[in-house]
Amino acid sequence: MKKAEATRLHILQKAFELIYVKGYQTTSVDDILATTQVTKGAFYYHFKNKDEMGIAIINEIMKPSLINSFIVPLQQQENPVEAIWQLIHHLLMKNEFLKVAYGCPAANFTYEMTPWNSDFTQVLDELARQWEKVMIQTIERGKKNKYIRKDVNARQVTLFIISGYWGIRNFGKLENSRSVYLPYLKELKNYLHSLT
Amino acid sequence: MKKAEATRLHILQKAFELIYVKGYQTTSVDDILATTQVTKGAFYYHFKNKDEMGIAIINEIMKPSLINSFIVPLQQQENPVEAIWQLIHHLLMKNEFLKVAYGCPAANFTYEMTPWNSDFTQVLDELARQWEKVMIQTIERGKKNKYIRKDVNARQVTLFIISGYWGIRNFGKLENSRSVYLPYLKELKNYLHSLT
DNA sequence: TGCAGATAATACTAACCGGTATTTTTTATG
């Protein structure tokens, strides 16, 4: 029972890395088999088909990492302006896993699979909504604690910030250099201070 | 000479529509042939291969439309705050060609082709830089004409705004409804006013 | 009108794709 779980996880992790770099469509099942050294029989024992594996990657690899890297950091600081800026700054400049050239894994998936694959769209939407929800809470908390003006609309601000994050990662892909992130981050700071 | 140009253009236009909806990878040459009623011989007479057609789509279809829909509107208004807001509002809410569910054509291409196809990346980067350049000029002009504070950094603001646009289109794809655009637009207005 | 070069039609290929059917090996448990 133990070893089987290990190979399943191995497939998911390696496949995620491949897909993050090459995209879902262009990563063939055979590619995954080659890099994992897993045979086709094993692969299709664990997954009904390629798409089921794709969904599993989102649920079992990306979702947990979303919570660790995108959600918990928001909840660990009292000042939401600081929390949000630190989070985005860390995601763009410090996070060793998220590479500039390859963009945001969730956004990549979204662009590639939406709207023609509704299963993917739904699971990805859940991911986005989760981040959105927590950021709204963070801002509302900040309003109560007087870090942020009362007339600020938390959901509006959240959508604005998350959109900006996704978009700047698109820029990063194009220019393949973290340097585009810097002016963006400066302006994000200005914007966040305009909310105080 | 005339009819040949017509079929070439016909291919580019129909292929662009297909790719906008389905994505580049999942749109096969045969798909394009089927919808254009063009034969393979004709297709490969006009284009060396599929990628050359892809680049031609960006240069000959998307670039001109970028100028019409993204650049000229910025130059036709004196007040940059108004100009930018009207532009984004129009792109998101009014433009009949850009569908919510299918996102931004340029961003789609970027996400799908970057970084593993450098030809695409380069041409798409040019597109982005062109928009960026004009928006920077718009803001600088606004600073001179006292519509915008002197201490505002035009490039920072531009990156911030374009990123937001790309990102909210990602949101739109996920939720497949223009309604997400509304809170974003409200906050964009707030942000723009914070620059005055 | 004739004809050469520009367009286009047809038939084909080799590689690759996701997926399946069958057999073999491994593993947990009595």
Add this chain to the structure above:
DNA sequence: CATAAAAAATACCGGTTAGTATTATCTGCA
């Protein structure tokens, strides 16, 4: 240690892909 079920290995298939080689037809111009 025997055995049944879980897990993995192997070989194969039909369909699709981008691309090519060859042949046919158009079109503009002398």
